[in-house]
Amino acid sequence: MNTFKAFVLENSKPVQTNIQEWTVDQLPEGEVLIQVAYSSVNYKDGLVGHTGNLAEFTPLVPGIDLAGTVVESSDPRYSKGDEVIATSYRIGTGHHGGFSEMARIPADWVVEKPEGLTLREAMILGTAGFTAALSVMQLEKNGLAPEQGPVLVVGASGGVGSLAVNMLSNRGYQVTAGTGKDHEHEYLKKLGATEIIHRDELVDKENKSIRKSKWAGAVDPVGGKTTQYILSSLSYGASVATSGLAGGLEVETDVRPFIGRGINWLGIDSVQCPMPLRKQVWQRLASDLKPTSLEDELVAEIGLQQLDQTFSDILEGKVKGRVLVKL
Incomplete structure (x- = not known):
């Protein structure tokens, strides 16, 4: 050429x-x-x-x-x-x-x-799928399991969110999807969401660091006040995997959810992710974390x-x- x-x-x-x-x-x-x-x-x-x-x-x-x-x-x-x-x-x-x-x-x-993916499937996944898979892997590494309760995915109709909904559902989790798009509810249910909540209900408007415990874990590609809400509402010992900033850079909280509930805030970096872990993520994307909706x-x-x-x-x-x- x-x-x-x-x-x-x-x-x-x-x-x-x-x-x-x-x-x-x-x-x-x-x-x-x-x-x-x-x-x-x-x-x-x-x-x-x-x-x-x-x-x-x-x-x-x-x-x-x-x-x-x-x-x-x-x-x-x-x-x-x-x-x-x-x-x-x-x-x-x-x-x-x-x-x-x-x-x-x-x-x-x-x-x-890796075997198990075509070139087309690899790019349907791309950085979004890589980030979703890394989020799920890090949450499970920190103790998340299906029997612990619902997992929240915010920004659920976007690339990272939609793939995370499907991956978690396929692994037996009860997935609550957060989105501002009312017309995407049927789409998210097809991906495996069991409950859908409007994104406005998942924003910390009152700057409260502690709320009622609701989530066994969360995938957060949004950031900002959505992250604040998640941190305030995680169950004891739960984790949130944050990978995005579409909702803003600033997050206000205090130490109470961390020392009172033992929660974990996990940073997900797809840019400088070390190559040994990067290869593991792609192997998982070609096997047990491969979404079922890649051609839908x-x-x-x-x-x-x-x-x-x-x-x-x-x-x-x-x-x-x-x-x-x-x-």
Whole structure:
């Protein structure tokens, strides 16, 4: 492939994007050259592509996720024809990313695609699925089990939330889904939610650090006052896994839920997650944590031409489930 198409953020202030013809020589340094089959759109991609935030330089090819086939590799761990996944690190923010038909990635950022996943399924999951699975794994590592009671998933109609609802339901949990989208109730029930609560009821408007105990655990890709509510309403010894900031950066609480109820606040980082754990998460995503809804309403498929509108939609909370980018 002498030339290929790439979606390029030309300027960040003001934002200017277009689709360009590139050559391999324009790609950054890295040991593994990949023909990209699929990418996906995450909230972080919306921040880069629609606002210019998080972009370390321009011109930049955004896209924090990609999956494809190795074209050439100077690292012995990978050979031509290998199917691989690359997500997070500085991909799509400080290193040209997945919204391109070709990508060159450092070998230390690449994961061999596990058996049990196709390249398409890997990108339906992407960073959102990785984050959801890591959240479930960390909650269970800290003692969560189905018999302990309901698990709350906030932001449930988004990428991380919808996948977490399905994963938890498949593992036998009673899942309460929090969403502000009344028209998505049937969709969330199909994913496995047993109860649905409007997001306005899951916000700490009174700055109360202690409420009635309700949740055996929680998946929180929202942050802000939603996190405050969760911390105040966890059952004794329960944990919340926080991975997002769409609801805000600031969280106000005090020590009472921690020392009075022994709760745990778990930070979920998909960006610098160590490679041994990263490989474990992908293996789990290909086996017991693989969602059952990967070809249902969960997925919308687009091309590079639809990216600008999708960036806007995901920041405005209009995206349901996952958006797959086919290269």
